[in-house]
Amino acid sequence: MDQPENDHLASAVARGGPGKREVDLYVRTYTTLLQSSGAIGISSLEPAHLTASSSLHAGATEPAPDMNAFMYSTLRLPGCISDVDHIILAQSRRAFGLAGFTDLSRWQSASAPGRRRRWSYDGQSTLAAYIASASDLDDLIPTIVAYQIEWNKFHRLIADQPEIAAAIHHLAGTAGIAGDDTGFGPGEPGPAHPSPNAIRSALLVDEGDWSRLARTWGDAFWPTLAKMAGGRKRTSLRMLGGSYLGYARSTRQWWAPVVATIDQLGLRDRPYYFVSSNTHGLVNVLSGTARRRRDALTAFVREGNDPDLLPHLNQIETGESRASRDNLLYFAARGYFAQDGMDAERDRRYDEERAVGIHHVSPTGAIDVGVQIIELDKLDPALFDGRLSGGADRRDEAIDPDDGLRADGFHPGQAGSDAIIININYPLGLAAYHILSQIGMFADPPRGVYILGKAATLNGRIGDVMIADVVYDEHSGNTYWFDNCFSYQNLAPYLVFGAALDHQKAVTVKGTYLQNQGYLDFYYRENFTVVEMEAGPFLNAVYEDINLRRYPTDEAINLRSASPAQMDLGILHYASDTPYTRAQTLGARDLSFFGLDSTYASTIAILRRIFDRERSRLEADANARG
Numbered sequence: 001m002d003q004p005e006n007d008h009l010a011s012a013v014a015r016g017g018p019g020k021r022e023v024d025l026y027v028r029t030y031t032t033l034l035q036s037s038g039a040i041g042i043s044s045l046e047p048a049h050l051t052a053s054s055s056l057h058a059g060a061t062e063p064a065p066d067m068n069a070f071m072y073s074t075l076r077l078p079g080c081i082s083d084v085d086h087i088i089l090a091q092s093r094r095a096f097g098l099a100g101f102t103d104l105s106r107w108q109s110a111s112a113p114g115r116r117r118r119w120s121y122d123g124q125s126t127l128a129a130y131i132a133s134a135s136d137l138d139d140l141i142p143t144i145v146a147y148q149i150e151w152n153k154f155h156r157l158i159a160d161q162p163e164i165a166a167a168i169h170h171l172a173g174t175a176g177i178a179g180d181d182t183g184f185g186p187g188e189p190g191p192a193h194p195s196p197n198a199i200r201s202a203l204l205v206d207e208g209d210w211s212r213l214a215r216t217w218g219d220a221f222w223p224t225l226a227k228m229a230g231g232r233k234r235t236s237l238r239m240l241g242g243s244y245l246g247y248a249r250s251t252r253q254w255w256a257p258v259v260a261t262i263d264q265l266g267l268r269d270r271p272y273y274f275v276s277s278n279t280h281g282l283v284n285v286l287s288g289t290a291r292r293r294r295d296a297l298t299a300f301v302r303e304g305n306d307p308d309l310l311p312h313l314n315q316i317e318t319g320e321s322r323a324s325r326d327n328l329l330y331f332a333a334r335g336y337f338a339q340d341g342m343d344a345e346r347d348r349r350y351d352e353e354r355a356v357g358i359h360h361v362s363p364t365g366a367i368d369v370g371v372q373i374i375e376l377d378k379l380d381p382a383l384f385d386g387r388l389s390g391g392a393d394r395r396d397e398a399i400d401p402d403d404g405l406r407a408d409g410f411h412p413g414q415a416g417s418d419a420i421i422i423n424i425n426y427p428l429g430l431a432a433y434h435i436l437s438q439i440g441m442f443a444d445p446p447r448g449v450y451i452l453g454k455a456a457t458l459n460g461r462i463g464d465v466m467i468a469d470v471v472y473d474e475h476s477g478n479t480y481w482f483d484n485c486f487s488y489q490n491l492a493p494y495l496v497f498g499a500a501l502d503h504q505k506a507v508t509v510k511g512t513y514l515q516n517q518g519y520l521d522f523y524y525r526e527n528f529t530v531v532e533m534e535a536g537p538f539l540n541a542v543y544e545d546i547n548l549r550r551y552p553t554d555e556a557i558n559l560r561s562a563s564p565a566q567m568d569l570g571i572l573h574y575a576s577d578t579p580y581t582r583a584q585t586l587g588a589r590d591l592s593f594f595g596l597d598s599t600y601a602s603t604i605a606i607l608r609r610i611f612d613r614e615r616s617r618l619e620a621d622a623n624a625r626g
Contacts, residue, residue: 018053019518026052027514030141039086039238042148049145053516055579057146063153064204070150071209072512073143074216075114078121082224085125087144089137090240091250091366096128099240104128113216115139116368116425130366131239133247135429135510135533141237142513148233157203158229164202165229167193172226251434254367258422259442261361262373267420271617273610274439275423276432276538277452279360279370280330281603282423286374287353288383290329297332304335312593322496326385327596356380367431374421376412376614387494387604388611405490406615407608415618419447421610426453426534429510430475433537440545448485448568448613449542450606452599455506455532455573458524463498464575465491465598466530468506471571473536475508477554480539485570486605494601497594498575504529506573508536520579531579535571542569568613570606574598 029048033040050060059066074081090096096104107128110119117140118130131137158165170193194202200210214221262268275282284290290297301309312328315321337346350360357378361371381389389408412419427435436449457466469484484502491500505528509515515531523531540551542559546567559569574595 017518018051018516019522022052023510023514023516023519026142027138027510030137034089034137034237034239039236042145042233042235042237045141045145046149049142049149049513052514054142054146054513055515055517055520056513057142057149060146060149063157065150065153065157067205067209067213069146071212071216072114073147073150074213076112076139076143077115077147078110078112078119078127079217079220080108080110080121080127081147082220082227083125084121084127084235086127086236086238088126088128088238088240089131089140090128091131091242091246092253093365095240095242095246101128116428118366118368130250130368131242132250132367132369133428133430133434135431137239138511138514139428142511144235144237146513148235151228151233154203154225154228155232158225161202163194164199167195167199168222168225168229171196171199172222247430247434248438250366251431251438253365254363254369254435255438255442257364258361258371258373261359262420265359265373265375267373267375269443271419271447272443273419273421273448273450273613274436274446275421275450275452275606275610276426276436276534277423277450277603277606278599279372279423279425280334281452281599282374282421282607283353283358283372284326284330284333285385285388285600285603285607286379286383287356287358288380289349289352290333291326291383291385292352293333293336294329297329297336300336301328301332306332306335308593323593323597324387324496324600326387327600328593330600331593331596356383367427367435369427369431369435370425372421372423374423376417376419376421379412381409381411385600385604388607405608405612407611410611410615412611412614415615417614417618419614419617422446426451429533430537432534433541436538436541437544440541445545445567447617448570448610449538450568450609451535451538451571452602452606453532453534453573454576455530456577456579457529457575458520458531458579459529460499460501460575460578462575462578463594463598465495465498465500465602466504466506466573466575467491467500467502468504468530468535468571468573469502470505471508471535471539472506472528473508473540474510475536476540476551478536478540478552479556480536480543480559481557482539482559482569485568485609486572490605490609491572491601494604495597497597498601500601501529506530506532506535506571508532508534515579530573531577532573535573538571542567568609570609572602572605574602 026048030045033044054060056072057066057069059069088096088101090099093104104120107120107122110121110127112119117136120128129140158168200207217224298313301313309328309332312321312323316323316325316328337349357375359373361373363369363371389410422439424435455466457464460466467484467486467488469482471480473480488500488502507523507528507530509531520531539559543551543557575598576595
């Protein structure tokens, strides 16, 4: 069966335990409660959260902390969350102001390492968050609920063991002094207190999770545990109005400065290619910024003694690893440019990028999605990653190294290209629909739409690249069939650690926590192997750009009938999670350097596709002129 039937899904999983019905109940519970004009307690959502039996929160009902879920939530919430008692949500600054929060500009800006979202913190106990689409609610609310459930487990364990509480408070008094990678400072508990290792055992946390948590919290490690000892979490949540059109208004406000930049550059009527990926991949491959600093970045890795990168660097230099040295430089560049005192170096980097037609537009308002505008005719092929222009560093064993594209040696400027690339930092869920719809109203349909995102895989490994040509969208109930312009041969020459899996079927889900075992089992039985959050909304927007009506609901839609000359379409996902293996999620494991293998293989494939399409377009135009 190619199109899942909701009733069938609900009844099928009900016989084997919690399934879609329980997830839908959870969504309805927080959706209706948030309609209240006042605040609601997060504790009121805990029963529905537990009933949903999220695969990501498999240990929710266990007495021991579920460190997988707790780390996942911790990385997606600002560090100040340990002090927060009240969370307010709104679509715009105006909505905050109408509710009396008129001084938001004086609040502290906050951020989370694992999720882009605009946060403001009053420095005491209130945290404000901007909501860019309904998917933000589906993502944020279960994350907060899971965080509170796990926090309170820690509190109960500590409260039941007074000697552990006393030791934590003692160590919290010595916090802020640099210690080792377990987060323990030089102050010892003393003969009357349990050791840090005894504290860890008493809290039922294994050594690996304890070390990861300590690295995440840094100097706040012991003070945060002391806060857990001090009391339960009783967070309240309030939604300040909101509407469907409010999301569209937020998207228009986000897009306005991009249009202003395009007009300032004189690029308004140029043909364009749309890419949703990240803000480092295309720039690194095209600008040469990292490769120009090869010696400095190599020294940065060595001097920093990075436990992840240094072994890879040594193996690459001795020939023991086939990994790309360029990928390692790209990874190191993030930390290198983020160092204190690097303002001048960052300015030089932006100057170098502008010189080759790469322009950055920082996001404003509710939608925290950065944009890059890339002028193809200003790019310098001498600076390209070798895999893009000449085929260097391709694997050549066991496969045909030819990816079937005519991108080698393409010089956009000399060829007379007038096209641009509009690249965005991939959005979350339904924000993808609003963004691509807004861009589609800006000009004629794009020459190509290329999506690179992360996903869970039900049949592969972390680091694999999945290439789907069927997508079921849970938001609309639509199933899309389309000709994915990418295939195995386009990715395999550039992958070292992962595999390229084409002809897959993907399901666009509402949220990472909004899945359970019965839910996943159903989709797997129907041969859906890719679980992600953006493809369906993007395809709904594509449908509206090539048809005369709004996207339908609960239909099987064949996009293969759309003319390839009208809009090229490619969707790639790199595997970041394996839900059937409890420990293999982003909450339990960082993709780190291995993740760049699939990310940059996909980036190379996208750019080579654009170059191939642009070369064909220019040749066709020349032939048409005679």
